Amino acid sequence: MKFTEEHEWLRADGDVVVVGITEHASEQLGDVVFVELPEVGTQVTKGDDTVVIESVKAASDILAPVDGEIIEINETLADDPGKVNSDPMGDAWFFKIKTSDPSQMEDYMDEDAYKDFIG
Amino acid sequence: MSDTLRRTPLHALHLELGAKMVPFAGYDMPVQYPLGVMKEHLHTRADAGLFDVSHMGQVIVRAHDGYDAAARALEALVPVDLLGLGAGRQRYGIFTNEAGGILDDLMIAHRDDHLFVVVNAACKEADIAHMRAGLTGCEVEEIADRALLALQGPRAEAVLIGLLPDVAGMRFMDVAVLDSDHGELWVSRSGYTGEDGFEISVANDNAEAFARALLAHDEVEPIGLGARDSLRLEAGLCLYGHDIDSTTTPVEAALSWAIQKVRRNGGARSGGFPGAEVVLEQLENGASRRRVGLRPEARAPMREGTELYDQAEGGVSVGRVTSGAFGPTIGAPMSMGYVPSEMAETGTMLYGEVRGKRMPVKVAKMPFTPANFKR
Numbered sequence: 001m002k003f004t005e006e007h008e009w010l011r012a013d014g015d016v017v018v019v020g021i022t023e024h025a026s027e028q029l030g031d032v033v034f035v036e037l038p039e040v041g042t043q044v045t046k047g048d049d050t051v052v053i054e055s056v057k058a059a060s061d062i063l064a065p066v067d068g069e070i071i072e073i074n075e076t077l078a079d080d081p082g083k084v085n086s087d088p089m090g091d092a093w094f095f096k097i098k099t100s101d102p103s104q105m106e107d108y109m110d111e112d113a114y115k116d117f118i119g
Numbered sequence: 120m121s122d123t124l125r126r127t128p129l130h131a132l133h134l135e136l137g138a139k140m141v142p143f144a145g146y147d148m149p150v151q152y153p154l155g156v157m158k159e160h161l162h163t164r165a166d167a168g169l170f171d172v173s174h175m176g177q178v179i180v181r182a183h184d185g186y187d188a189a190a191r192a193l194e195a196l197v198p199v200d201l202l203g204l205g206a207g208r209q210r211y212g213i214f215t216n217e218a219g220g221i222l223d224d225l226m227i228a229h230r231d232d233h234l235f236v237v238v239n240a241a242c243k244e245a246d247i248a249h250m251r252a253g254l255t256g257c258e259v260e261e262i263a264d265r266a267l268l269a270l271q272g273p274r275a276e277a278v279l280i281g282l283l284p285d286v287a288g289m290r291f292m293d294v295a296v297l298d299s300d301h302g303e304l305w306v307s308r309s310g311y312t313g314e315d316g317f318e319i320s321v322a323n324d325n326a327e328a329f330a331r332a333l334l335a336h337d338e339v340e341p342i343g344l345g346a347r348d349s350l351r352l353e354a355g356l357c358l359y360g361h362d363i364d365s366t367t368t369p370v371e372a373a374l375s376w377a378i379q380k381v382r383r384n385g386g387a388r389s390g391g392f393p394g395a396e397v398v399l400e401q402l403e404n405g406a407s408r409r410r411v412g413l414r415p416e417a418r419a420p421m422r423e424g425t426e427l428y429d430q431a432e433g434g435v436s437v438g439r440v441t442s443g444a445f446g447p448t449i450g451a452p453m454s455m456g457y458v459p460s461e462m463a464e465t466g467t468m469l470y471g472e473v474r475g476k477r478m479p480v481k482v483a484k485m486p487f488t489p490a491n492f493k494r
Contacts, residue, residue: 030345031157033445034418034452052474054420056156056345056445059474078418082157 002105003114009089010065015102017066018093021053024118026088029055035077035084038095042070046104051094053084065108068099127173128266128326136341144240146174149343156345160447163312163350164488167272168342169333172311176243177262177320180234180254189234192254193227198369198392200379204229209292209307211377213369214249219394219401220365221372222249224357228294228307235294235305237267237318239359265305266326271316271350273491274338279317282332286317291492301329308493311347313354313486315493352453353446355412355485361423362410362441362455368394370401371457373410378402409463412485413440413454413471417478420445420452421471427458428470431477437462440471446487453487454480 002010007025011018026032034054044050044064051062073095077083083092099105109117124147133140138149149171151159162168182188190201197212204210206229214222223242228235238246243261250259270279279286285297286306294307305320321329333339348358357363363372380386384399392398415421425440443454454471462469465484470477 030151031155033157034420036419052419054445056349056447059420059422081418085155 001111002108003111003117004063004065004108005117006063007118008062008065010105010108012102012105015099016071017068017097017099017105019062019065019095019097020093021062021084021088022114023088026085029053029057029060029084031056032081032084035081035094037073037075037077038070040070040073044068044070044097062094064097066097066099066104067101068097070095071098072096125174127171128323129171129173129268129330132327132330133171133341138341138343141344143344144174146240148174149341151343151345152341154340156343156349157447159340159342159346160349162340163272163342163346164314164448165272166338166340167270167274167278167316167336168312168346169330169339170269170271170342170347171266171330172269172318173266173326174240175267176238176240176246177265177267178236178238178247178250179260179262180236180250181232181258181260182256185232186229186234189254189257190229192257193234193250194382194388195391196249196253196393197225197227198378198382198395198398199227200381200388201227201229201234202388203379203381206231207294209294209309213374213377214246215369215392215394215398216365217393218365219368219397221359221363221367221369222246222365224359224363224374226307226309230294230296241360262320264323265320266323267318267320268326268330268333269310269316269318270333270339271310271312271314271342273315275314275316276493278333278336278338281336291315291494301325301332304329311354311356312350313356313488313490314350315491349444349447352442352444352455353448353486353488354490355455355487357410358442367410367457368398368401368406370398371406371408371410375402405460407460408438408457409460410441410455410457411463412483412487413443413456413469413480414483414487415452415454415471415478415480418452419473419478421454421473421478421480425454425456425471425473427456427480428472428477429462431470431479437469448488453483455485458482
């Protein structure tokens with residue numbers, strides 16, 4: 001698993017990357033009340049705002065970690081956004097992206113580096 | 120930065136309870152505890168929540184000739200009937216400016232031979248200066264040696280009765296000075312959540328022990344500013360500096376109910392407060408805009424600053440959201456904001472622009488959750 005400085009976790013399986021947010025991010029956000037997901041089939045570029053998460057405090061964005069196409073979204077989050085707090089590293093993944101450039105995954109931190117990053 | 124922030128007498132207790140602290144109105148205040156905003160909110164509606172509101176200003180207004188003289192003096196600053204306020208009763212009030220705008224909102228209690236006033240933290244210096252300048256013949260005393268706690272929720276009465284049996288006889292908006300193991304307590308049956316509950320002023324030196332005695336009950340959880348905000352918004356209550364300010368009049372703000380008949384046109388003490396011509400004229404003929412409740416149709420909250428439109432595309436903004444959040448009890452987003460009076464009817468469909476998209480939102484009745492007061 002890889003991690004971004006925006007506190008996303010990325011799990012790659014071949015050229016498909018599953019994207020969620022870390023436990024640390026979910027704690028910082030507070031209770032999540034709304035998740036806006038992209039449409040399946042959307043082409044995204046690394047760094048694009050792809051998901052909006054609204055917590056009791058504020059709205060924040062999840063960025064596309066790599067270039068590619070959104071091939072699946074976690075529709076259960078629409079009815080149960082609280083999953084982002086209860087199971088951020090598991091059930092509460094946001095989307096799967098089929099990347100056109102797997103080498104972009106090399107830009108990201110491994111678990112030890114991420115732990116150092118959040119202190 | 121943090122060393123310039125003021126601390127309430129409960130500051131050490133907040134840290135011990137694991138609160139996340141934030142700067143608010145010049146104070147270092149708990150925004151949430153480990154329970155989190157959502158559960159703190161729901162707990163308050165189901166059981167009881169304890170809030171530290173010691174940052175708010177507590178002021179005693181006294182005149183040599185007793186209550187009526189002090190009440191008459193303060194009526195020159197607020198459009199409220201204070202001469203008609205019974206002893207042991209409290210009433211909501213508004214300081215107006217010469218344009219009829221709102222300088223602050225406040226609670227005013229008739230206590231024996233004087234008035235006890237509670238004002239917003241961010242406005243308290245200005246309010247005290249305003250009263251000292253405007254209340255001739257009155258002594259305006261800021262009470263700096265007392266903390267203020269709020270115990271709110273359906274279980275608040277049962278909890279407080281254990282410490283203060285006399286509160287059982289109080290009803291909504293009653294005030295009383297009661298002796299206790301924690302010294303003299305100044306109690307009002309009121310709050311800022313839409314629930315039954317109490318606000319209790321306690322000497323600084325006794326505040327922590329009193330708070331611990333309340334928190335010792337399983338029904339009581341400490342509640343931070345985050346849940347305080349979502350609770351008051353569900354209850355349809357204004358937050359000064361957001362939903363009301365010096366540019367909004369009481370009529371525009373849908374606070375006309377706070378202006379009793381005796382202060383309106385034709386009343387025995389009509390007018391006589393700053394901006395009375397503007398406010399009384401609007402009471403007769405209406406204002407061009409009005410604060411309303413708003414319920415977004417989708418799940419995305421429409422937060423403060425969201426522009427409102429009367430059509431799904433094009434056109435110009437007709438109003439703006441002044442407070443918006445997710446309501447944990449209603450399980451849906453909620454907002455309040457100002458719209459043209461002709462669009463203020465309940466059920467009117469408007470559109471709020473969220474992240475560049477127009478999203479449908481309906482004008483809705485407030486409070487969003489039914490009030491649960493002990494009348």
